[in-house]
Amino acid sequence: MAERSPTGRRVFRSVRTQVIGAMVLLIVLGLSVSAVLSYIVQYNDVDQRVAEELEQEIEEFKSLAQGPINPVSGEPWNGLEDVLGTLVTTLAPEEDQYLLGFIDGELVVAQESSPPFRVELEEEVLADVLAVTAPGYGTTETGDRGPLTFAAVPVEDPDDPREALFVATYLVQGEYDEVTGTIFERAVVYGAVVVVAAAVGWFLLGRLLSPLAQLRGAAARIDDHDLSQRIDVRGSDEISDLGQRFNDMLDRLESAFASQRDLLNDVGHELRTPVTIVRGHLDLVDADDPDDVRATRALVLDELDRMSRLVDDLITLAKSERPDFVRPEPVDITLLTDEVVEKLGGLADRQWRIDGLAVGEILLDRARITQALLQLASNAVSHTQVGDVIALGSDRVRSLDEPADDRVQLWVRDTGPGVDPADEERIFDRFGRGTGETRDSGTGLGLTIVQAIAVGHGGHVLLENSPGTGATFVLDLPWLPAHVAPVDGDGTPDEPGPGDPATDGTDDVDTALHARPATAGRGHARPDREQQ
Numbered sequence: 328m329a330e331r332s333p334t335g336r337r338v339f340r341s342v343r344t345q346v347i348g349a350m351v352l353l354i355v356l357g358l359s360v361s362a363v364l365s366y367i368v369q370y371n372d373v374d375q376r377v378a379e380e381l382e383q384e385i386e387e388f389k390s391l392a393q394g395p396i397n398p399v400s401g402e403p404w405n406g407l408e409d410v411l412g413t414l415v416t417t418l419a420p421e422e423d424q425y426l427l428g429f430i431d432g433e434l435v436v437a438q439e440s441s442p443p444f445r446v447e448l449e450e451e452v453l454a455d456v457l458a459v460t461a462p463g464y465g466t467t468e469t470g471d472r473g474p475l476t477f478a479a480v481p482v483e484d485p486d487d488p489r490e491a492l493f494v495a496t497y498l499v500q501g502e503y504d505e506v507t508g509t510i511f512e513r514a515v516v517y518g519a520v521v522v523v524a525a526a527v528g529w530f531l532l533g534r535l536l537s538p539l540a541q542l543r544g545a546a547a548r549i550d551d552h553d554l555s556q557r558i559d560v561r562g563s564d565e566i567s568d569l570g571q572r573f574n575d576m577l578d579r580l581e582s583a584f585a586s587q588r589d590l591l592n593d594v595g596h597e598l599r600t601p602v603t604i605v606r607g608h609l610d611l612v613d614a615d616d617p618d619d620v621r622a623t624r625a626l627v628l629d630e631l632d633r634m635s636r637l638v639d640d641l642i643t644l645a646k647s648e649r650p651d652f653v654r655p656e657p658v659d660i661t662l663l664t665d666e667v668v669e670k671l672g673g674l675a676d677r678q679w680r681i682d683g684l685a686v687g688e689i690l691l692d693r694a695r696i697t698q699a700l701l702q703l704a705s706n707a708v709s710h711t712q713v714g715d716v717i718a719l720g721s722d723r724v725r726s727l728d729e730p731a732d733d734r735v736q737l738w739v740r741d742t743g744p745g746v747d748p749a750d751e752e753r754i755f756d757r758f759g760r761g762t763g764e765t766r767d768s769g770t771g772l773g774l775t776i777v778q779a780i781a782v783g784h785g786g787h788v789l790l791e792n793s794p795g796t797g798a799t800f801v802l803d804l805p806w807l808p809a810h811v812a813p814v815d816g817d818g819t820p821d822e823p824g825p826g827d828p829a830t831d832g833t834d835d836v837d838t839a840l841h842a843r844p845a846t847a848g849r850g851h852a853r854p855d856r857e858q859q
Contacts (some may be wrong), residue, residue: 343540351525358517366510369683373502374476378464380421381478384495385462386412392482392493407484407491414438415493423501428482429492432457456494456551471499513718538570547571554581598637601630642770653783655690657809660735663693664721667700671719675708682720685735690807691784699780700739703800707741710798716742723806733806734786738799745794755788777802 361571395403399413401557412427415436420426428436434453447500452475455467462480469475476499482491527809538558538711545556599641605627646652659683661684707717719741746754755774777800780787786804 343536346532347525347528350523350528354521354524358521362510362513365513366506369501369506369509373499373506375814376623377476377499377502378478378531379463379495380424381476381495381497383476384418384420384424384426385480385493388493388495391417404484407482407487407489408435410482410484411491411493420495421497423498425496425498427456427494427496429457429494430487456496457492467546472498473503475499478848535564535566537574538566542570542573545577549577554584598634601634605630622692630668640776644772647776647779647783650750652697653692653780655692655784655807657688658691658693658696659688660685660691660721660737661687663691663696664719664737667697667704668719670697670701671704671717671807674704676713677708677711678716679713680716682718682738682740683722685723687722687806688809689735690809691804692780695783696781696802697735699777699802700737702777703739706773706800707739707743707798711741711743716740716797726791734802735804735806736789737804738801740797742797745796746790746792748792748794753789774800828844 351659376796391398392415397404397409397413399417402412407430411430411434415428415438418426418438419482420438426438427434452467452469455465456477456479457523458478459465459477462478464476465477466474466476475496477496479492479494484491512822545558546554557574557577560567560570560574607622608626613619664681664684664726668681694770704717704719711717719738720740721735721737724734724736755778773789781788781802781804784802785802786802789801789803791799791801
C-alpha cells in the first residue's frame with residue numbers, strides 16, 4: 328500500500344508491517360478489554376467479600392449478645408457496657424477490620440487490628456457511621472486510608488433505655504490495592520505477550536511473504552531484455568504456489584519473447600530475399616521489351632504468391648497460440664480418413680493408398696486435422712516421383728492401462744528417399760528445410776504448422792524414417808470418444824461413467840486395418856496395434 332508524502336513521493340507500507348500492526352492492535356484491544364472486565368469483576372468480588380465478612384462479624388456478635396450469660400466471665404450480662412466491652416474486645420477481627428461500641432452516640436470501646444487506625448479520632452468518620460440507621464451498611468472516606476465500609480447493629484437492654492450500637496468496619500483500600508497490583512502484573516505479562524507475538528509474527532510473516540518480496544524484486548528487475556529472473560520457491564502453501572506460477576509465467580514469457588525474436592529474424596530473412604528479387608528485376612526490366620516485361624511480371628507474381636503463402640502460414644502459426652485454435656467436435660474417424668484420401672487423388676500422379684481405417688467417433692477439429700494431413704501429403708508429393716506410393720491411414724492404439732489412455736494415430740507414408748538423419752529435428756523448426764531443399768520447395772512452415780495442430784489436440788508428431796525407402800509422418804493424438812464430457816479445468820476430460828461405451832470391451836471403436844504394403848517403414852515410434 329502506498330501513500331503520498333508531503334513531498335509528493337510515494338511512501339510504501341509493507342504487507343508485513345500492516346499485518347503485524349493489525350495483529351498487535353487486535354491483541355492489545357482484546358487484552359485491554361479482558362483486563363478491564365477482570366478489574367471490574369475483582370472489584371465487585373472485593374465488595375462482596377467485605378460485605379460477607381462484616382455480616383459474619385455482625386452475626387457472631389448477635390449470637391453472643393443474645394445469650395443470657397457472658398461467655399468470658401460466665402456471669403449474667405451486667406448492662407450495655409458489659410456487653411459491648413466484652414464482645415468488642417473478645418471478637419477477633421481480620422486485618423484492616425475495626426470493631427466499635429457506641430452508647431448514646433459516644434464511642435465507649437474499640438478494638439483495632441493491624442495496621443492501627445484511630446477511628447475514634449476521625450470525627451467525620453464517626454458522624455457518617457452514626458448517621459446510618461441500624462441495622463444497616465454504609466461507606467465513608469478516611470482520607471489517605473481510603474474508603475471505610477461498615478455495618479451497624481443496635482444493642483438493647485430492657486433495663487437500660489440508652490441507645491447502644493455495635494459497629495464492624497473494614498478498610499478496603501488494601502483489597503483494592505491488591506486488585507490494582509494484580510492488574511498491573513497482568514499488564515506487564517500482556518505487554519510481554521504482545522512483544523513476543525509481534526516478534527514471532529514478524530519472523531513467520533517474513534518467511535511466509537519472502538516469495539512475494541522476491542516476486543516484487545524480480546518484477547522490478549524484469550525488462551524486455553532480461554526475463555531470466557526467478558523466485559526461489561520453498562514450501563507448499565498458497566504463496567509458494569503463487570511464486571511457482573510466477574516462475575512458470577516467466578518461463579512462458581521468456582520462451583514467447585525468444586520465439587518472437589526468432590520469428591522476426593526468420594521472417595525478415597525470408598521476406599528480404601523475395602523483396603530483393605522483385606526490386607532487382609523491376610529495376611532491370613526493359614519497359615520497351617514486351618517479352619522482358621512479361622517475364623518480369625510472371626517472376627514478380629510468383630514471388631508475391633510465395634510471400635502471400637508465407638503470410639498465410641505465419642497467420643496460422645500466430646493463431647496456434649490462441650485457446651480457440653483447435654475447436655473439437657464429434658468426428659467419424661473413418662469418414663475423415665476417406666474424405667482426405669479423396670481430396671488427395673488429384674494432387675499429383677502417385678499411387679494413393681489407404682493403409683488402415685480406425686472405426687469410431689472421437690473429438691477432433693476436422694478442419695485442422697484435414698489441413699495437417701494435406702500438408703503432410705503435399706510434402707510427400709514434393710519428395711516423391713511419378714509412380715511412388717503415398718499412403719494415408721488411421722489407427723487406434725490401445726493402452727494396456729486404461730481405455731482413457733488410448734491414442735489415435737493418423738499418418739502419411741511415402742516411398743520416397745526419406746529424410747536425411749541430420750535433418751530429422753531441424754525440419755520441424757520454423758523455416759527449417761531438409762538437405763537439398765531450396766526456397767522454392769515451400770515456406771518452411773508446413774511441418775511447424777502440423778506440429779502446432781497436433782499440440783493443440785494434446786498430441787505430437789512422430790517421424791518414422793527409413794532413409795532411401797521412405798518416411799512416415801504420424802499425428803499421435805489422444806483418443807477422446809465423442810460422448811466424453813467437455814475438458815475439465817485441469818486439462819483432462821471427465822471420466823466416463825459406468826456403462827459408458829468407452830469403459831467396456833465391446834465398443835464400436837475397434838480398429839479394422841486393410842492390407843498394407845511391406846514397404847511401410849513404421850520404425851519403433853508407434854506401439855504395436857491391435858489388428859483385426
